[in-house]
Amino acid sequence: MKKVPASVYQEMRDKAAKLFQRLQGEICQALEQVDSVAKFELDEWERPSEEGGHGGGGKTRVLRGGRVFEQGGVNFSEVHGVLPEAMTKKLTGREGTAPFFATGVSLVIHPQSPMIPTTHANFRYLEVDDLAWFGGGSDLTPYYLFEEDAVHFHQTQKQACDKHDASYYPKFKKQCDEYFYLPHRSETRGVGGTFYDYLGKGESERLEEYYSFVETIGSSFTDSYIPIVEKRRDDSYSEAEKRFQLLRRGRYVEFNLIYDRGTLFGLQTNGRTESILMSLPPEVHWSYNYAPEPGTREAALIDVLKNPRDWVPVS
Amino acid sequence: MKKVPASVYQEMRDKAAKLFQRLQGEICQALEQVDSVAKFELDEWERPSEEGGHGGGGKTRVLRGGRVFEQGGVNFSEVHGVLPEAMTKKLTGREGTAPFFATGVSLVIHPQSPMIPTTHANFRYLEVDDLAWFGGGSDLTPYYLFEEDAVHFHQTQKQACDKHDASYYPKFKKQCDEYFYLPHRSETRGVGGTFYDYLGKGESERLEEYYSFVETIGSSFTDSYIPIVEKRRDDSYSEAEKRFQLLRRGRYVEFNLIYDRGTLFGLQTNGRTESILMSLPPEVHWSYNYAPEPGTREAALIDVLKNPRDWVPVS
Numbered sequence: 158m159k160k161v162p163a164s165v166y167q168e169m170r171d172k173a174a175k176l177f178q179r180l181q182g183e184i185c186q187a188l189e190q191v192d193s194v195a196k197f198e199l200d201e202w203e204r205p206s207e208e209g210g211h212g213g214g215g216k217t218r219v220l221r222g223g224r225v226f227e228q229g230g231v232n233f234s235e236v237h238g239v240l241p242e243a244m245t246k247k248l249t250g251r252e253g254t255a256p257f258f259a260t261g262v263s264l265v266i267h268p269q270s271p272m273i274p275t276t277h278a279n280f281r282y283l284e285v286d287d288l289a290w291f292g293g294g295s296d297l298t299p300y301y302l303f304e305e306d307a308v309h310f311h312q313t314q315k316q317a318c319d320k321h322d323a324s325y326y327p328k329f330k331k332q333c334d335e336y337f338y339l340p341h342r343s344e345t346r347g348v349g350g351t352f353y354d355y356l357g358k359g360e361s362e363r364l365e366e367y368y369s370f371v372e373t374i375g376s377s378f379t380d381s382y383i384p385i386v387e388k389r390r391d392d393s394y395s396e397a398e399k400r401f402q403l404l405r406r407g408r409y410v411e412f413n414l415i416y417d418r419g420t421l422f423g424l425q426t427n428g429r430t431e432s433i434l435m436s437l438p439p440e441v442h443w444s445y446n447y448a449p450e451p452g453t454r455e456a457a458l459i460d461v462l463k464n465p466r467d468w469v470p471v472s
Numbered sequence: 473m474k475k476v477p478a479s480v481y482q483e484m485r486d487k488a489a490k491l492f493q494r495l496q497g498e499i500c501q502a503l504e505q506v507d508s509v510a511k512f513e514l515d516e517w518e519r520p521s522e523e524g525g526h527g528g529g530g531k532t533r534v535l536r537g538g539r540v541f542e543q544g545g546v547n548f549s550e551v552h553g554v555l556p557e558a559m560t561k562k563l564t565g566r567e568g569t570a571p572f573f574a575t576g577v578s579l580v581i582h583p584q585s586p587m588i589p590t591t592h593a594n595f596r597y598l599e600v601d602d603l604a605w606f607g608g609g610s611d612l613t614p615y616y617l618f619e620e621d622a623v624h625f626h627q628t629q630k631q632a633c634d635k636h637d638a639s640y641y642p643k644f645k646k647q648c649d650e651y652f653y654l655p656h657r658s659e660t661r662g663v664g665g666t667f668y669d670y671l672g673k674g675e676s677e678r679l680e681e682y683y684s685f686v687e688t689i690g691s692s693f694t695d696s697y698i699p700i701v702e703k704r705r706d707d708s709y710s711e712a713e714k715r716f717q718l719l720r721r722g723r724y725v726e727f728n729l730i731y732d733r734g735t736l737f738g739l740q741t742n743g744r745t746e747s748i749l750m751s752l753p754p755e756v757h758w759s760y761n762y763a764p765e766p767g768t769r770e771a772a773l774i775d776v777l778k779n780p781r782d783w784v785p786v787s
Contacts, residue, residue: 200761219760230760341745407752414729415739424730430656431761437722439759443752445534445545446515 166289169364170258173282173291174235176368177262178216180280180375181233184264185218187379188229191386195223197231202429204236211238217432221439225390227269230435235260236428240285244425248285257426258284261293262375263419265436266382271402272392274299274306274347275409276382277436279419280375282368290358291367295378296333297385298347298409300402301394302458304468306385307348311468314351317377321370327471329353334465339412344462346412350381401455403442410441481604484679485573488597488606489550491683492577493531495595495690496548499579500533502694503544506701510538512546517744519551526553532747536754540705542584545750550575551743555600559740563600572741573599576608577690578734580751581697586717587707589614589621589662590724591697592751594734595690597683606682607669610693611648612700613662613724615717616709617773619783621700622663626783628696629666632689640685642786644668649780654727659777661727665696716770718757725752 164170185197198221203214215234220226237258240248245255261281268275280293297310311330318325333352338345351374356367413420413436423433449455479485500512513536518529530549535541552573555563560570576596583590595608612625626645633640648667653660666689671682728735728751738748764770 217760221760228760341739341748410725410756411729411749414726424656433656434726434758435760437758439757441725441756441758443749443754443756445532445536445543445750446746 164258164284165287166284166361166364169282169289169368170260170284172368173371174260176372176375177235177260177280177282178233180378181216181218181231181262183376184262184278184379185220185231187383188220188226188231188266191383191390192220192223192225192229195220195226197229200432202432204238204429211236211427213237215429215432217429217435219435223269225268225270225273225386227267228439229264229266230432231262231264232432232435233260233262234429234432236426238426241425244422245285248283249288251286255286263436267406267438268386270389270392271300271394271398272303272389273386275406275438278375278378280371282371288358289361289364290354291356291364291371292354293371293375294329294333294336294350294352295374295381296337296347296350296352297382298405299458300405301398301454302348302461303389306388307466307468309385310348310350310381313377313381314374315469315471317374318351318370320373321366325353325370326351330467330471336418337412339408339416341415342408342411344408344459345465346409346462348461348468349465400442401449403440404444404447405458406438406441407443410437413437479573479599480602481599481676481679484597484604484683485575485599487683488686489575491687491690492550492575492595492597493548495693496531496533496546496577498691499577499593499694500535500546502698503535503541503546503581506698506705507535507538507540507544510535510541512544515747517747519553519744526551526742528552530744530747532744532750534750538584540583540585540588540701542582543754544579544581545747546577546579547747547750548575548577549744549747551741553741556740559737560600563598564603566601570601578751582721582753583701585704585707586615586709586713587618587704588701590721590753593690593693595686597686603673604676604679605669605673606671606679606686608686608690609644609648609651609665609667610689610696611652611662611665611667612697613720614773615720616713616769617663617776618704621703622781622783624700625663625665625696628692629689630784630786632692633666633685635688636681636685640668641666645782651733652727654723654731656730657723657726659723659774660780661724661777663776663783664780715757716764718755719759719762720773721753721756722758725756728752 197218200217213236220229263279265277275298278295315326329351333349336352357364512533515532528551532547535544578594590613593610630641644666648664672679
C-alpha cells in the first residue's frame with residue numbers, strides 16, 4: 158500500500174489505522190467462530206492513483222453462505238485524496254477543494270435467520286485540511302424483535318460509553334435514532350445503538366482522548382452482538398418469517414442508498430464501489446403497499462421503529 | 473380529488489392531466505393483453521393536505537405475478553404544493569420556496585423472463601412559479617441483449633420524434649444515455665431510448681407544440697415495447713440466467729435510489745412513497761465483486777452498457 162503524504166497528525170493516523178486493522182481481525186474471528194462453517198475471504202485492493210494525489214487502499218473481508226450468516230462484510234481502508242468542493246464545504250464550511258485522509262473499519266452482517274438481527278458498525282478517523290476527527294457507531298436491525306436483545310445491545314454500548322463519559326451514551330443513542338431514520342417511511346432503520354461524529358474536530362488537543370474512546374467502544378462491538386447471535390442461531394423460522402426479513406431488507410437498501418453518509422462519501426470520493434456496497438443484502442424483496450396485519454409480531458416491530466424506545470435507563 | 477389552485481396555464485394543466493390519464497389506460501390495457509393472465513389493480517390516493525396548500529392525488533395501477541410480468545406499475549398523479557428551497561433553486565435558479573404543480577404518468581415493468589427487457593417511461597408536465605414545462609422519456613433495460621430489440625425500440629422512438637423535429641431523436645437519445653448513467657459502475661442503466669426535460673420552460677408560447685410532441689411519443693410507447701415482449705415471451709431460460717437478471721436488477725435499484733431525479737423529486741416533496749418506489753423490482757440480488765466471465769452473453773451486455781451504441785442511423 159502506498160505511503161500517504163505526511164501530516165501534523167502522522168502519529169494519530171498510524172495509531173488509528175493500526176487500531177482499525179486490529180478490530181477488523183478480532184471481529185472477523187468472532188464472527189467465524191459463531192458461524193462455525195464459513196470463513197472470511199480477503200480482498201486486498203489499492204485505490205487507483207489519479208491526478209491530485211489520490212491513493213491508499215484497503216482490505217475487504219467477506220464471508221458468504223455461512224450456516225448463520227448469509228453475508229458478512231468487514232472492510233478496512235486507509236485512503237487519501239482531494240475532496241470535491243461540495244463535500245469540503247459540507248465537512249469544513251470552507252470553499253474550494255481540500256486534501257483528505259480517511260481510515261476506518263466498517264461492517265454489515267446479514268444473518269440467514271430472521272430471528273437474528275442485522276448489525277452494522279463503523280469506526281473511523283478523518284482528516285480534511287488541518288482538521289481531524291473520529292466518528293463511528295454500532296446499531297442493530299432486528300426483523301423479529303426480542304426486547305432483551307435490544308436491551309443487551311444498548312447495555313453493552315452504554316457500558317463502553319460510561320467508561321469515558323456518562324454524557325456519551327444518552328447523546329450518542331439519540332444521534333443514532335436521528336441518523337438512521339427514513340423520512341419517506343417515518344421509520345428508524347432498526348432499534349439503534351450509538352452514533353457519534355466530529356469527535357475532536359477543531360479541538361485537536363482532545364484527539365487522544367477520543368482515540369481512547371473509539372478503542373473502548375470498538376473493542377466492545379463483539380460483546381454487543383455475538384451473544385445475541387448465539388442465543389438465536391438455533392431458533393426455527395417459517396418461510397413467511399424469512400419473507401418478512403427479505404422485505405425489511407428493502408428498507409435497509411433504501412436507507413443505505415438514499416441517506417447513508419458513509420455510502421455517499423465513498424461514492425463521491427471515487428471509493429471502491431464493491432467495498433462500499435458490500436453493505437447491501439444478498440437477497441432483497443419489495444412488495445407494493447405491503448403492511449403487516451395489526452397485532453402481529455411484524456406490526457410490533459414496525460411500531461417500535463416508528464416510536465424509538467429507551468432500552469436502558471439513563472441515570 | 474381536490475381542485476388545485478388556478479394558474480395562467482389552467483387549460484394546459486387540464487389537457488396534460490387528461491392525456492396522461494388516457495396514456496395510463498392505454499398502456500395498462502396493452503400490458504394486460506400481452507400478459508394474458510394478470511390484471512392491474514387500482515389504488516386511488518389523495519395527497520394529504522398540509523400547511524402550504526399541498527394537495528392532489530393519483531391513481532396507482534399495479535400488476536403482480538403475471539405470466540409475463542413479475543410486476544408492472546403504471547402511476548398517474550396530479551399534485552401540487554410548495555417546493556423546498558433547494559429544489560426551487562435547482563429547478564428555477566430562484567431563492568426561497570415556490571408553488572408547484574405536477575402531473576404525469578410513469579411506469580416501470582419488470583418481466584419474469586430475463587429474455588424480456590425491463591422498461592421505464594415517464595411523461596410529465598410541471599409548473600414552478602410562473603414557469604411551465606414538459607419532460608419525459610422511455611428507455612429499455614435488457615438482461616440478455618437481442619440487438620434487434622434495441623434497434624426496434626430506438627427506431628420507434630425515432631419515428632415519433634421525427635414527426636415533430638428531426639433534431640429531437642439524436643439529442644434526446646444522447647440525453648438518455650447521459651441521464652441513465654451510474655458513475656460508480658461506469659455503466660448506463662440499459663440501452664437507452666429518449667430523455668427530454670424543460671421543454672417550454674421560459675418559452676411558454678411553445679407549450680402547445682411540446683404538448684403535441686409528448687402526445688405523439690407517449691402514444692408510441694406501447695409500439696416501442698409490446699412487440700419485443702411478444703417476440704420473447706415464450707423463450708426458455710435457465711436458473712443461471714434468472715440469477716443474472718436478479719443481479720442486474722440490483723443496478724436498477726442503485727440507479728433509482730441514488731441518482732433518479734423523479735424519485736428524488738417525489739421523496740423530497742413528500743410524495744406518496746409506495747407509488748414512487750413501485751419502480752423497485754420485487755426480487756433483487758447483490759453479490760460482492762460479481763463479474764461475468766469474458767466472452768459470455770452476460771459480459772456482452774455489460775460491454776454495451778459501458779460503451780453506448782447508436783442503434784439506428786441518424787441521417
